[in-house]
Amino acid sequence: MKLHTNYSLKDYNTFGIEAYAKEFVAVQSVNELKQVLQENKGKKLFILGGGSNMLLTKDIDALVLHINIKGISVISESDTHVNIQAMAGENWHEFVLHCINNNYGGLENLSLIPGNVGTTPIQNIGAYGTEIKDTFVSCNALNIETLETDTFTKDDCEFAYRESIFKGKLKGKYIITSVTFKLTKTDHKINTAYGDITEKLIDNGIIVATIKDVSNAVIAIRQSKLPDPKELGNSGSFFKNPIVPKTIFDKIQSKHPLMPYYVVSETEVKVPAGWLIEQSGFKGKRFGDAGVHSKQALVLVNYGNATGQEILNLSHKIQETVFNNFGIHIENEVNII
Ligand SMILES: Cc1cc2nc3c(=O)[nH]c(=O)nc-3n(C[C@H](O)[C@H](O)[C@H](O)COP(=O)(O)OP(=O)(O)OC[C@H]3O[C@@H](n4cnc5c(N)ncnc54)[C@H](O)[C@@H]3O)c2cc1C
Incomplete structure (x- = not known):
């Protein structure tokens, strides 16, 4: 060390x-x-x-x-389920592939998300209609002050859309060292309802999809839409999709009838931030080495030598323009350091 x-x-x-x-x-x-x-x-x-x-x-x-702490182990299992623990430094996508190769279901929609296992609870990572809270059992975390390990259950973590207690009142207090998930061994719950997964499976001639098929479809869709950080620097979605009160949404929608949305509850609606940014004219725009990706307006990119400050300035310009155009504030998903 x-x-x-x-x-x-x-x-x-x-x-x-x-x-x-x-x-x-x-x-x-x-x-x-x-x-x-x-x-x-x-x-x-x-x-x-x-x-x-x-x-x-x-x-x-x-x-x-x-x-960079590695290790994957099965904690307990029955005929139908397995509780599997991964140490914090395991690469997330490799862990997902490990589970799929062992026919453990539940994480396949989260294939190809970069980063490590230990970070997944922090913003309750999600994609294609699944979040880690759906399979999360608990995580172990070291208290930085006392050096004691505490175990956090799903309820303790206060998961919400791209949020958890570790981004809120426990920010900076704990280091997550391992995470345990409960996955299926039989009767996998195949979830193809979101995004283009169904279309992709049909394209591939698949009628009854396995977890491996879903993972492959998600990987192919992500590769076609999102820039590979090894080729073009980025941090995935730079902004969260804003959740707005229905009353405000109705007013905005009357001016912008084509605005897409997802109903969150009777009183709240989620609007795709990528659409708001695209409508504000930023998709594919480049300012020096900082830019907005040409296929996905939610992703800010570094064409080579952008400084963090230049990308931050661009993000502020986008937030301001979106607010002026739609009256909606879009919050960062990325941690600004
Ligand atoms: C191309 C691309 C696509 C992406 N797609 C998605 C997506 O679909 N869905 C999604 O939710 N996210 C997505 N992301 C964002 C990112 O992959 C996730 O948020 C991931 O979980 C971050 O993991 P990391 O280990 O890289 O975190 P880091 O960037 O290293 O850290 C993030 C934060 O967590 C803290 N932290 C890191 N490790 C620990 C730990 N062990 N204990 C306590 N605090 C810690 C850091 O201090 C920092 O504040 C994408 C990113 C990219 C580049």
């Missing part, structure tokens, strides 16, 4: 932004993590997973702890 100083984070964030950590250490086990925390008590800390949900706008004046 080597502690580096003035360490480049360019290869540790999917936006590919050049920024430096004052200090950096990668930990491979919970014991190493405790040791580093003990030896560096009082220092400002910054927790880094796969770096796929952050925009670095400056150097990090802290000790960066890169959580």
